[in-house]
Amino acid sequence: MIDIMALLNEIKKAPYREITVSAPHTGRIEFAVKDTGIKVDGATGTWSERPGTLLARLIREGNAKPLHAPEKGEVVHFFDIEDGQFVQAGTPLLNIRHFLTKQEVIDIILKKALHLFKAPEKGRYYFVSEIDIKIKSQGLRSVNIRDGDEALILSRMKRETIIHYEGPDGIIYTTYFNSNESVEMGGPLFGVCPEDQVNNIKTVIDKIQSGWEEQE
Amino acid sequence: MKKHKILIANRGEIAIRILNACRKLGHEFVCVYTKEDAQSEHCTEALKQGGPNTLYRISSYQDPNEIFAVADDSEATAIHPGYGFFAEDFRFARRVVQRTRKLKFIGPSWKIIQDLGDKINTKRVARRLNVPTIPGSDRPIVDDLEAEELARSLFNFQNEQGVEQPVILVKASAGGGGMGIEEVHDLDRFRTVLRGIKNYARRQFRDEGVLIEQRIFDFNHLEVQILADSHGKVVHFGTRNCTVQSIGRQKRIEVAPGFYPQSISYAFDADKVLNDIIDYSLRMAREVGYNSIGTWEWIVSPMGNPFLMEVNTRIQVENGVSAIISRIGGQEVDLIQEQIRLGLDERMHFEQKDIRFEGLGIEYRILAEDPENAFTPWVGRIENFSWPDFPWLRMHTHIPRERAYDIPTEFDPNLALGIVWGQDLEQARDRGIRFLNQLVLEGRNYMGEPLKSNIQFLKENTRKLLVF
Structure with missing residues (x-):
């Protein structure tokens, strides 16, 4: 940690x-x-x-x-x-x-604490429809993802390629991409939190909520 | 002749060809670019040939407000859309000519783009004029049940025709250039493919209409190059054969003329087929009052039956391969210059009988891609790009020769076009191989792996050109 x-x-x-x-x-x-x-x-x-x-x-x-x-x-x-x-x-x-606001500080720290799945190549990314539907209907943190799962569609030069998730099993905690914009190679796409660590992440967030004073 | 300032609403090699055509005709030009294209040679050429006020950075090539803001600030009087982007967008063409500060649109009138730019309308017009078309839908289908019913009837039709393994194609109706097409071999898989194509079409084109057609096997892909003015004169610049394509149905080699019965034997009367598709194309162009450059795309079955596929109401990538075999008054033709002249309301200054065809042209599309791995685009840095100068070679590219170039991922992966001329098929093929052998295209990706290109693929296919 x-x-x-x-x-x-x-x-x-x-x-x-x-x-x-x-x-x-x-x-x-x-x-x-x-x-x-x-x-x-x-x-x-x-x-x-x-x-x-x-x-x-x-x-x-x-x-x-x-x-x-x-x-x-x-x-x-x-x-x-x-x-x-x-x-x-x-x-x-x-x-x-x-x-910086509390939320921004939380985002900075989450980027350190979560497993970040990064763009393998430059291009536009979309979630595959199974994940997209779940996120839209149930919100983030409702999607479990496992190593090897089909996660994203990479669109570049008008061609589409399925991208498989690589990393620890867990829930998709936060996303960093917008399908309207191209993501640079190595840019974070989403952050995954192993289920047994969700409480630790919540603790981190609570610490920031109490330990950060927003300035004018 | 009134002097115009032409805004080139496009990028890459076509922007360079258009700005050269403008210069030769004595018109000024203005170019645009986005941040991804800052290293493209079309920017360098614009600054070199037109000075600092001829290049504007915009946020997107697909935002009409950007184009019009630049047109007004630069005091442009006309817009050339090139190919892709706004070239076949009738709303854009209409806005160009109807806005408060009106401009000329270098292309067909917007009504014609609307009528013919849509594959489905084209099919309806063709059927009305007894021009043969591929069996299938002649309007976009959004209803799944209707789509399934049509698919079933196309399978039954092929079974009745004795086709052993019937196949149908599901296409995004708003797509083009071979994007968003899949084939289906049986009705059970149809629903899955239909859903996939609709999702793709929604993401890429925001329009989920699909077309469903019979798949015709082992066909050749031919084109007829048409040029027409606004005063009723219509001519053709012969045919092209675009059968050598990637597995994603992207053209890789184009040859003009479309068949070569002088040294290759066909199972049908090749001259008659070429004449028929020219006659059909001219018939349609006259009927709709076509008034610019345009391409009628055909597929020809192994038995020599032609079917109209679509009409491209724009200048095409491969226009140069028709131009290199066409002579007017003994001079090689520049179809982009002719398009600009007619777009600025000039009359066509020649007749069909003035156009002579000489020899054979081959156009190679040079790409960084891996033909052995489903033609996957290769992305990385080009470090070395050079080719020999030959009098029979025309090279069009936006890749700099003097400095390294990172291939942007936002656009089509075409790097260059090499167009070769020969007095006959044999000489053109020999020259094509010689050009490809001497072409240098090297680079590395972020992993340090060497550039992959389609040069070997082009060489292998050169030997088989125009053989059906």
Whole structure:
């Protein structure tokens, strides 16, 4: 078992990450937030239905696409983009310094504690339909997986290949991929927790819940 | 001639061929790329030939808003869709010509794309004109019971015809290029395959309609290259044979013309079959008022019976193999230039009688893949890629020769096209082998394993070309 408190103390030394907000598409950018030091909020609500602070609007084909802050934090840097400028997809716009939430700290530590099944090759991944149906109907942590089971479909270059799970038997505790996006080789796909260790993982989570103070 | 700025809404080698055609016609161009394609030579060529304002990064080749945002910022006046992506998307073509700032669409009118781009509509139009088509559905089927009923009737039909081992094909109706097709040998397995294809089609195309057709065995895959303007003139640039394919029905070698009765004997009158499919294709093109470049795809049974498969309302990968044997006024034809001219409303400046065919062309599709392992794409870094320059060789590629290149996994795995010309089949085959022998394609994957390519597969098949 990993040393949770040591890991927590390590994270506490730099309890934030910087998020670069980039133009998701091509278009003309109009900033709504114009100064550094401004505090912004990320999406909130049970289903993240309330968008975060409006940072900018990207205008293309006459439609203004709002760009909201992805996380809570503080705007610390603007890249050299003028208000009203045409920007290409992927152009960095500004940086937000975001203090880690309890959930994010839990995710960091889970990545150390769970067995991570990693992408054998770069591509898009989907769960095979048996697992997909179970997750959709019963939620995560309802699926038992064993070494050698058909787990995922790898889609790349318009071809699909079945990927078999390799690792300890257990339940699929958390997933790290989105079927709309390509996963780099070696990127984590899902984390598996052997059934006899589920209680240990719960203990880890409880420790973080009590030992981590979220900052503004 | 009005000077245009043409936005090339595509990537890779076809983007390079289109930008070269634009330059030769005296038009400006603008290219797009996504982050995965930053190392593609189409980006380098765009910057080299057009300067820094001719290249835009976009988030996706499949997002029309991206394309239009770039078109407006760059003040483009026309869009060339290339092949794939928006090439056969009638909604995109319609939007190009109907939006507030209207642009020219280098392709057929959107209504024709709608009518012919859909395999099912094409089949209906063909049947109306007495053009032979493959037995099976002529509309997408979503209802499982209806699908099963049709499958049963196709098995019964083949049994009645005396086919010893009847087989049917289940295809994703929104698919193309050989994707989403499986064969079924008996009705018991049909349901499983149907479910699999529907799931695949939903994931890949968001449309779970399927087509069910009789599988015709040992056929040859032929094509007729058509060119038509908006003033009623329709010509053809001969036939191609695309029978050498991967097991996933992806083309690997194309030959023009489609058969070679001068030195190969066929169980049927090959000249007559070629003439028949040209006549049928021209008949359909005239009937629907076709007005661009397009390909009529045929399968020809071992007894020489042709069946129309589909119409591709776009420039095709293999257009160059038809161009290399076609002469107008003694000059080799560039079909992409002709397509651009007609897309910009020019009249066709030649007649069918002006087109002469000379010799034989072979196009090789060069891929990093493992033909011995189900043609699995090989992914890794190309470190060495070179070929000799011959006057009879046209090479089209987006792979840089001067630097290493990581193959992106987001797109089709085609690396290059090598098109060889010979005055007859024997010379073309000899030159093809010579080219493949001297082609260097080397690299390593993340495990340090050497690159796998289909070069040996291409060589082995060169000897058997056009033999039915």
